Structures are given as structure tokens and as C-alpha cells.
Amino acid sequence: MRKTVIISLDAMYEKDMEAVKEDSFLGRWMKEAAVCTKVKTVFPALTYPAHTTLVTGCDPDQHGVGQNQPFQPDKQPDMRAWYWQASEVHRESLFDAVKKQGGRCASILWPVTGKHPSLKWGFPEVVALPGENQVLKMLEYGTPLWVLLMELKHGRKRVSSKEPHLSDYAVVLAEDLIRIRQPELLAVHLVDLDDMRHHHGLNSREAYEAMERNQRRVEKIWQAMQDTPGMEDALLVVLSDHGQADVSRTVHLGDVLKAAGLEGCVQVQSNGMSAYLFGADPEKAAQAESWLRENGASCGVSHVYSRGELDKLGCIPEPAFAVEAAPEVVFSDGLPQAKREKATHGFGPGHPAENCLLMIRGRGISPARMDSMPMRDVAPTLAGLMGVSLPDAQGVDHSAEIVE
Numbered sequence: 001m002r003k004t005v006i007i008s009l010d011a012m013y014e015k016d017m018e019a020v021k022e023d024s025f026l027g028r029w030m031k032e033a034a035v036c037t038k039v040k041t042v043f044p045a046l047t048y049p050a051h052t053t054l055v056t057g058c059d060p061d062q063h064g065v066g067q068n069q070p071f072q073p074d075k076q077p078d079m080r081a082w083y084w085q086a087s088e089v090h091r092e093s094l095f096d097a098v099k100k101q102g103g104r105c106a107s108i109l110w111p112v113t114g115k116h117p118s119l120k121w122g123f124p125e126v127v128a129l130p131g132e133n134q135v136l137k138m139l140e141y142g143t144p145l146w147v148l149l150m151e152l153k154h155g156r157k158r159v160s161s162k163e164p165h166l167s168d169y170a171v172v173l174a175e176d177l178i179r180i181r182q183p184e185l186l187a188v189h190l191v192d193l194d195d196m197r198h199h200h201g202l203n204s205r206e207a208y209e210a211m212e213r214n215q216r217r218v219e220k221i222w223q224a225m226q227d228t229p230g231m232e233d234a235l236l237v238v239l240s241d242h243g244q245a246d247v248s249r250t251v252h253l254g255d256v257l258k259a260a261g262l263e264g265c266v267q268v269q270s271n272g273m274s275a276y277l278f279g280a281d282p283e284k285a286a287q288a289e290s291w292l293r294e295n296g297a298s299c300g301v302s303h304v305y306s307r308g309e310l311d312k313l314g315c316i317p318e319p320a321f322a323v324e325a326a327p328e329v330v331f332s333d334g335l336p337q338a339k340r341e342k343a344t345h346g347f348g349p350g351h352p353a354e355n356c357l358l359m360i361r362g363r364g365i366s367p368a369r370m371d372s373m374p375m376r377d378v379a380p381t382l383a384g385l386m387g388v389s390l391p392d393a394q395g396v397d398h399s400a401e402i403v404e
């Protein structure tokens with residue numbers, strides 16, 4: 001089995017390659033890597049569905065993670081749980097495939113890997129809800145002894161648990177694992193850029209600074225791999241989950257439908273630049289759908305996805321239909337942060353920010369430039385390169401195209 005380190009640079013996408021200069025670290029590093037800059041993200045373009053597709057090779061309708069959060073209309077926004085637990089993923093992932101073949105896996109802030117039975121080292125992406133304790137939650141969802149050991153060894157280096165400090169700490173943990181444990185699979189999720197874009201805008205100074213920081217983080221991890229016997233031949237995979245777009249107008253779809261006399265026909269779950277509409281009564285849901293088809297343009301809706309369209313997109317089966325936001329529009333279902341966001345994602349196919357990155361470097365990998373591929377192709381391709389089996393994957397294995 002070939003050792004592999006995966007780094008996800010959340011919210012980096014094809015257009016950012018213009019800013020990755022020839023003389024920058026990533027610019028130089030990727031010249032020797034197999035690269036695809038058109039990995040088409042999932043629908044909706046959200047972090048948790050995309051990251052689950054990246055490791056299972058399945059679309060959301062198969063792996064079951066169709067949003068960052070389960071639909072919880074009865075709970076206040078700040079009381080809503082996210083998809084934190086591995087048991088919520090319905091298909092085998094690369095972590096399971098590696099463990100089955102005797103490998104040891106580590107996840108640092110990789111979404112939906114809490115309490116993962118295939119992880120030897122897990123530092124989970126979980127957030128304490130009001131009344132909960134963040135440290136206890138990390139211990140409960142992660143690998144408690146290892147998380148504690150890391151806290152004692154490196155905890156003082158963490159300036160805060162917010163960005164950019166959390167991503168810096170993730171890299172400290174990754175370097176420690178590479179240098180001391182040499183895991184067969186290490187997956188690291190860095191949220192810095194996504195966070196800066198949400199708060200400051202797509203092309204803000206803060207976003208470019210985050211991109212610079214991410215390049216230095218990749219360099220540190222690559223350097224740790226080169227320095228460590230047993231890791232120098234490992235693959236380093238740098239990839240992403242979605243881009244973003246600037247937004248300036250918030251539309252409360254629930255209020256719009258209420259004003260149209262359609263209250264109670266459907267319930268809204270915002271995906272940012274799209275929204276799911278759930279309806280227990282098919283007739284009432286169809287009423288809301290046809291009203292939005294006729295009047296949506298006046299309330300920030302650019303497209304209505306029928307259930308048939310959603311099936312073709314690999315969308316989870318629960319929503320009756322879905323809507324896409326017009327440019328600059330973000331949908332709200334009451335989440336307070338929607339009002340503060342300067343940029344976001346959650347859009348559907350064809351959006352300019354749908355093209356994600358995949359760069360793979362290591363001995364024997366050719367510096368090929370790969371054609372566009374759906375995100376579900378990433379996991380089987382990595383499984384092919386690593387020499388592990390991922391039978392559940394729906395995607396295509398492209399590993400033969402990039403092996404020298």
C-alpha cells in the first residue's frame with residue numbers, strides 16, 4: 001500500500017490558479033504534479049457533502065451527507081447539529097479501505113469523521129453547541145488519548161481555535177504524525193481560506209493572505225514528508241471542495257412563500273446559493289414549486305430544480321425540489337451568519353466556482369494535465385494509486401492516466 005497525505009484547501013478553485021505564481025511554492029511544486037483544475041463539485045457545493053464524496057467516490061444520494069447539517073427546522077439555528085459522525089456516511093471511504101488492508105489512518109478536521117471506527121488518530125471537526133464544552137466534545141468525537149497527548153505537547157502553540165490559528169494547529173498535528181507515526185493515510189482539512197472569503201469577500205486581501213498561508217502550510221507538510229524516512233515516497237494530494245462567489249442580498253424564502261399565501265406548503269433549508277424545499281404533502285409542494293417557477297425571478301431565484309433534475313445530479317432524495325440563487329443572492333432560513341457573509345457557495349452545476357483542484361505528486365506520478373472529472377472520480381483514483389480497494393465507489397479510477 002502506498003502512503004498518502006491529502007490536504008484539502010477549502011474554497012480554493014480553478015480561478016485561484018491565476019494567483020498561484022510560477023515562483024510561488026505551489027506554482028513550482030505543481031509543475032511536477034499530475035493536475036486537474038476542473039474537478040466538478042457536488043450538488044449543492046457545500047463542504048460536508050463534497051468532502052464525503054472526496055473520500056467515498058459516491059454522490060450525496062449514495063453517501064447520505066446532502067448538507068453540512070441535517071434538516072432540523074424545529075431547532076433554533078445555534079442549536080442545530082452538523083453531520084459530525086462517521087456513522088452518518090452510508091458508504092465505505094478511503095479510511096475504511098486502508099484499515100481493511102492493515103493500514104493506519106489519521107484525520108485532522110476532515111468533515112464527518114467523528115467517532116470513526118477506521119481512524120487510529122482523529123482530531124475531529126466538531127463545534128460545541130450552547131451548553132456543551134468544546135474540549136469534552138473533541139475528546140468524545142476524536143481519539144481521546146492522542147488528542148490529549150497532542151494538547152500537552154503542542155497545545156501552547158495554538159493561538160486560538162479560530163482561523164487562521166486552527167489551520168496552523170492542524171499543520172502542527174500533521175507534521176507530528178508524519179515525522180513520528182508515518183500513517184498510511186493522513187487527511188487534513190484547512191478552512192482558513194473559506195473562512196476569510198465568507199467574512200471578507202471572494203477576492204479580498206484577507207483571502208489572498210489566506211492563500212499565501214495555505215501555500216506555506218503545504219510546503220511545511222511536503223518538507224516534513226521529504227525529511228522523514230518512510231514518507232519520502234508517499235503521495236501528497238492537494239485538493240479542494242468548491243469555490244465561492246460574492247453575495248450582497250439575502251432572501252428569506254420562507255417569508256417570500258408566506259407573503260404569496262403558500263405558508264406551510266414547503267419548508268426551506270438554505271444551502272447558501274441554493275435551497276432545498278421539503279414538503280410532506282406532494283400537492284402542496286407542487287403548488288409552491290409552480291409558484292416559484294412563475295415568480296422566482298422577482299425574489300432572487302434563477303432556477304427551479306425539479307425532483308427529476310435532482311436525481312440526475314446525485315442529490316439526496318428528501319427534498320421535493322430545490323432552487324438556485326440569482327447572482328449576488330444568498331438564501332436564508334434563519335441562520336444569523338447569512339447576513340454577515342460577503343461571499344458564499346452552495347450553488348449548482350455550471351457555476352464558475354464549481355471547478356475544484358486536484359494535484360497529486362510523488363515518485364512515479366507523471367506531471368499530466370487531466371481533463372475535467374466529477375468529484376466522485378477522486379477517491380477511486382486515489383485508491384488506484386494507493387493500491388487499496390474501494391468497491392462502493394461510483395466514480396472512475398483515472399490512476400492509469402497519471403502513472404509514469
Ligand SMILES: [Zn+2]
Pocket residue numbers: 010011046047048194241242
Ligand atoms: Zn468548503
